Amino acid sequence: MSKLVKDQQLVNDQWQLVEKDSTIDLDSIADSDFLLLPLGKWLSSADDFSQKKNIGVWLDSDEAPEPLAGFCKSIPLIAINFPVFSDGRGYSYARTLREHYHYEGELRAIGDILRDQMHFYQRCGFSSFAIRDDRDSSSAIEGLNDFSVSYQAAYDTPTPLFRRR
Amino acid sequence: MYKYDQYDHQLLKERIAQYRGQTQRYLDGELSEEEFLPLRLQNGLYIQRLAPMLRVAVPYGLYSSAQMRKLAHIARHYDKGYAHVSTRQNFQFNWPRLEDVPDILQELSEVGMHAIQTSGNCIRNTTTDEYAGVAVDEIEDPRPWCELVRQWSTFHPEFALLPRKFKIAFCASDQDRAAFLFHDIGVELIHNDEGHTRFNIFVGGGLGRTPIIGQLIKPGLHWQHLITYLEAILRVYNQLGRRDNKYKARIKILVKAMKPENFAARVEQEWQHIKDNESTLTEDAVDAVKKFFIESQYQSLDDSACNRELASYRIEEKHFGAWLDKNVRPHKQAGYAIVTLALKPTGIAPGDVTDVQMDSIADLADKYSGGLLRNTHKQNIVLADVKKTDLLALWKECVALNLATPNLGYLSDTICCPGGDYCALANAKSIPIAEAIQRRFSDLDYLYDLGPIDLNISGCMNACGHHHVGHIGILGVDKKGREFYQVSLGGEMGRDASIGKILGPSFSQKEIPEIIEKLLDTYVALRHPEESFVDTYRRVGIAPFKENVYVKAG
Numbered sequence: 001m002s003k004l005v006k007d008q009q010l011v012n013d014q015w016q017l018v019e020k021d022s023t024i025d026l027d028s029i030a031d032s033d034f035l036l037l038p039l040g041k042w043l044s045s046a047d048d049f050s051q052k053k054n055i056g057v058w059l060d061s062d063e064a065p066e067p068l069a070g071f072c073k074s075i076p077l078i079a080i081n082f083p084v085f086s087d088g089r090g091y092s093y094a095r096t097l098r099e100h101y102h103y104e105g106e107l108r109a110i111g112d113i114l115r116d117q118m119h120f121y122q123r124c125g126f127s128s129f130a131i132r133d134d135r136d137s138s139s140a141i142e143g144l145n146d147f148s149v150s151y152q153a154a155y156d157t158p159t160p161l162f163r164r165r
Numbered sequence: 166m167y168k169y170d171q172y173d174h175q176l177l178k179e180r181i182a183q184y185r186g187q188t189q190r191y192l193d194g195e196l197s198e199e200e201f202l203p204l205r206l207q208n209g210l211y212i213q214r215l216a217p218m219l220r221v222a223v224p225y226g227l228y229s230s231a232q233m234r235k236l237a238h239i240a241r242h243y244d245k246g247y248a249h250v251s252t253r254q255n256f257q258f259n260w261p262r263l264e265d266v267p268d269i270l271q272e273l274s275e276v277g278m279h280a281i282q283t284s285g286n287c288i289r290n291t292t293t294d295e296y297a298g299v300a301v302d303e304i305e306d307p308r309p310w311c312e313l314v315r316q317w318s319t320f321h322p323e324f325a326l327l328p329r330k331f332k333i334a335f336c337a338s339d340q341d342r343a344a345f346l347f348h349d350i351g352v353e354l355i356h357n358d359e360g361h362t363r364f365n366i367f368v369g370g371g372l373g374r375t376p377i378i379g380q381l382i383k384p385g386l387h388w389q390h391l392i393t394y395l396e397a398i399l400r401v402y403n404q405l406g407r408r409d410n411k412y413k414a415r416i417k418i419l420v421k422a423m424k425p426e427n428f429a430a431r432v433e434q435e436w437q438h439i440k441d442n443e444s445t446l447t448e449d450a451v452d453a454v455k456k457f458f459i460e461s462q463y464q465s466l467d468d469s470a471c472n473r474e475l476a477s478y479r480i481e482e483k484h485f486g487a488w489l490d491k492n493v494r495p496h497k498q499a500g501y502a503i504v505t506l507a508l509k510p511t512g513i514a515p516g517d518v519t520d521v522q523m524d525s526i527a528d529l530a531d532k533y534s535g536g537l538l539r540n541t542h543k544q545n546i547v548l549a550d551v552k553k554t555d556l557l558a559l560w561k562e563c564v565a566l567n568l569a570t571p572n573l574g575y576l577s578d579t580i581c582c583p584g585g586d587y588c589a590l591a592n593a594k595s596i597p598i599a600e601a602i603q604r605r606f607s608d609l610d611y612l613y614d615l616g617p618i619d620l621n622i623s624g625c626m627n628a629c630g631h632h633h634v635g636h637i638g639i640l641g642v643d644k645k646g647r648e649f650y651q652v653s654l655g656g657e658m659g660r661d662a663s664i665g666k667i668l669g670p671s672f673s674q675k676e677i678p679e680i681i682e683k684l685l686d687t688y689v690a691l692r693h694p695e696e697s698f699v700d701t702y703r704r705v706g707i708a709p710f711k712e713n714v715y716v717k718a719g
Contacts (some may be wrong), residue, residue, distance in 0.1 A: 062375040064404060086203055086286070088326030092403045092603035094321055100438050116204055118435060144181045149176045151316040153444045154323065154393075160392075160443060161172060161316065 003137045006106075006128040008144060010137050013130075015056060015077060016087045017110070029055065036079055041064050045051050058110065061087045065097050072103040080126075082111035091124045098125035118143035125155035166227050166537060167457045168366055169277045176320075178275040180281060184208055185267035192264065204327070208249050209255075209283030209420045210266055210388055213589050219258045220283040221273060223291045225311040225335075226254030226540040228278075230527035233538055237523035240408040249521065250508060250516040252580060254292050254333070254540040255283055259587055259659060260587050281319060286327045286414075288318035288399070294342045294656055295502055295541040298458055301495050305362060307337035307354050309454040310391065310410040313446065317392050328406035329414035331399070332371075344542060344658040346370045347377045349416045350398060355385070359421060362388040368398060368428065369420030372628035376664045377417045382429035389446045390436075396444065397436035401428070460550060463600040466500025471553035478557050484571070485560050487609065491571040493556065502553050504534075506546040507578070508610060511603040513567075516544030516598045517580040517590060527567050533559050543580055546574070574617040576685075577603045580631050584624030584641065585648070591624035593641025593648035598677055605678040606685075619658070619699045634658040634698045637684060638665045639677065650677055654684070654710055655702045666707050669715055680714055687713045 004013040018024055020038040026045060029035060034054045042049050042057040046067075049055040055079030059065060068078065078097060080090040090109070097103040108128040109121045112133060121129060122144055139146045153160040166408075184204075191201040205211075209220035221236065236256055240248045243265050249257040261269060266280075273279055280570045282289055298306040314333060318324070324331070336345040337354035343350030353369035364386040370379025386394055398416075407413045407425075420428045479486035494503040506526060509515050518526070526546060530538050533555050534548035541547055546568075551559060563569035572578045579602065582588065584595030599622055606612060621635030625642075632638030638653040649671040656665030672680050685698075687710050692701045702710070 059170045085409060086198075086326050088286075088324070089404050089408075091326070092400050095400075114200065114236040116183075117199075117325070120322040138514050145177065147320065149172050149179065150322075151172075151176075151319055152321055153442070154321075158443055162313070162453075163443060163447065165170070165172065165450075165453070 003131040003133065003135075003140075004108075004128055005131055005137055005141055008141055010141075011128075017058065020034075020060070036077060039067065040055075043067055045072060051075075056106075057106075059090075059093060060133075061089045065093045065101070068097065068103075069101050072097065072101040072105075074104055075103070077106045077108060078103060079108040079130075081108045082109060082113060085112040085114050085117055091120060094121075094124040094126055095155055115140045115143035118148045122153040123150065123156045166225070166229060167454070173277065174274075175431065177277070177279055179281070180279065180320075181267060181274055184270060186389075188263070188267055195530060203285055205263075205266075206285035206323070207282055207287055207653070208266070208270075208285075209280035210263070211284060211589070212263075213259070213587050214585075215271075215491065215587065217261045217263050217266070218583075218587065219261045219269065219280060220251065221258070221278055221280050222283045222290050223255050223278075223292055223540055224315050225297070225308055226295055226342050226542075227297075227308065228538055228540075229276075230530040230536045230538065232276045232278055233523055233527040233530065235272060235278065237520040239269055239272060240520040240523060246347075246518045246521075247517050249514070249583065250540045250544045250546065251630060252542050252544060252582075253290055253297070254542060255290055256540070257583075259583070262582060284330075286329050286331075286334065287325055288321060288327075288331045289405045291315055291335065292343055292348075292542065293646070294338055295539045295547050296342060296494065296549065296591075297337065297539075298460065299496050299498070299501075299503055300338050301497050302339035303354055303497070304339075305354055306455075306458055307335040307352075308458050309451060309594070310354065310388075311335055312454050312457070312597055313392065313451070314395065315609070316620075317395070317444075321399075324403060327399070327403055328408045329411065329416075331416065336416075341659045342542070344631070344634065344662075346660075346662040347372055347376070347631075347658065348379065348697045350395065351379045352391075356386065364388065364391060366394065366398075369417040371415055371417045372631060372633050373415065374412055374626045374628075375415075375417065376628070376633040377421065378420070378662050378664070379417075380420060380425040382425055382432065388451070390440060391446060392443060392444045393439045394436055396439060400435050401431050408439065425434065453645050460535065463498050463501065463550075466554070468499040468550060468553075469501050475553060475556065482557075484564075484569075486570040487556060487613075488560050488563075488569055489556065491575070491613075492569070492573045496550070500553050502556060504548045504551045504556070504559060505541070505573050506563060507570040507572060508545050508550065508568070509578050509603070510567050510570045511577065511607055512600060514583070514586075515579050515599050522566055525562075526568070529559065529562060539590070543547070543578060545578075571609065572612065573618075575609075575612040576606055576615060576618045576620050577612060578620075579603070580619070580621040580635070581625050582623050582629035584622075584630075588624060590627055591641060592626075592648065593624050594674070595622045595624040595630060595639075595641055598639060598641075598650065598674060602711045605682065616697050619656075620681075621656070632656070633657065633664050634662070635665060636702070642671055645670070646685045648674060650674065652677075652684075652714075654707055655699060657699055668707065668709055676692040683714050686709055 367379035623630035653665030
């Protein structure tokens, strides 16, 4: 995850993504390791992991965020995977986390993350974006600013235009 | 009609810049074919058999003469001098160059038009009754609600990449002219006992491979909850709709698999989270939109005097009388009428209109109908506010423009998709079938005797020609590389909706006119006095039709 965009700029990323099939020993995670665990592994010790500042969790596109509902106050990082950019389930997961579970930590879009969806990600509550390796991150940052006007409410603008006109 | 303010204009301006950049990156090789595909589709740009096809949005089918002139200009300068009215009330251009599309969008934006979400797996143009606001059987004008849905759905960030396309239609009249039961969401506007606006929400209707009639999941929804309730439906669908098989990805498959009552419960659960949030509609917001749709220019006319005058013209001009009976509909305002310009003369692809006709239609709109036009789902164009005293003059102009064929609602007023002549998805041609049938049945008196018959033709299972809901439906199929046509009977798009039944083995293109004739002969032989084709079919069933077609053919 070398190209992480956050707050409209390219930043260094200390988090390491753990794949679903990883054989990592969950009992021996050092405090200095910043690990993003797949949902299944994270749930195996949810009470413990949710209290740690260096353990985050990532959801795949077929994993709805319901199991995280009770832990949203303390998780430092939640990532949602877009295996292909055209799989839009993660947009609804993001809004559910932000608006129903009131998750306020970092919400990261990972996977097939491209410039042309940046505006949508941002509106749904994503706050960081792991741009696909072969793509230009400055172009992706421009994508965040493709639009200055939106009709409907979303996480970034809870008041729809019809109440502001 | 709705008028753009600085917000709408700003959004379009930013959209053009975005799409210009996307096109440029594609042409430069930065975006792969696969990555550009959904981007161009969300902009209504298909790559077809011979050239790209660009679909321009006409929100709920309503547009102005100035917009029509711009469309004519685009047909002339960027296309081959014609455009096509689609069954979802939009315009399509068949020959634009991909490189020119950003410039076309720039031109369209000058008159407040665009191609946003006219294709792709997103919320499409919201459609409604072509007679909205002027129909005598209307409960309330549905267009302000359609406009509110248009704004909500335009670039909705959460629903840009749904499992599949998503279509919403509104019905607000006794007779349904929007086929609302065959949409992903059908909204039926009603008034409760106190006369307040409520909505019955139907989901999971659709045509395509699996035709299904929509199911009522929320009766009597208060108007202020329209947007939040739609949002709840879409949120459930976006998460649970199938993404593994595009033929099973529409909401109708999900609703059927979950059962409507379980789907409704899930939506209700989601809705409880967002109900009463800031997307809840306010009286001020609704009133502000309603103002755009109030027609205040009506003159007070003596209706019976108008009718007497028309009666005398009828005697002088037989053809005028036929047009008056067939292509003119009653209007809620005394002394006014609704006129349909027929785009189905024999020999022209149904729904096609030339740049010259388009300019002339714009002139007719200015002269006779307050400068406004509507596209219909049956692929015709409506002038909705014509003074009865102008009808004769208007008819004469329509005759000169080849827009006066008095066949509205009859066999030759065929719904027909572009088919294999243009469309890359089609299994078979559809336009030549429509033409062959129109040629065979060109005697209008015979068609009038048959009464109203919906003949709908699709070139493939995607059903853009709505063959499932035609009283007679024709579907193009591919049999070992050859084009064949399957015939179905008894479809109906209105409130007593039904899906046509397949007659039997398919036919070659050459056989079709004769098969249609046999079906019509069967009907004529069996009908009771005043009984329509579809009513006879419903009474006698498919057997006698089948027998007549297959036994005697064999």
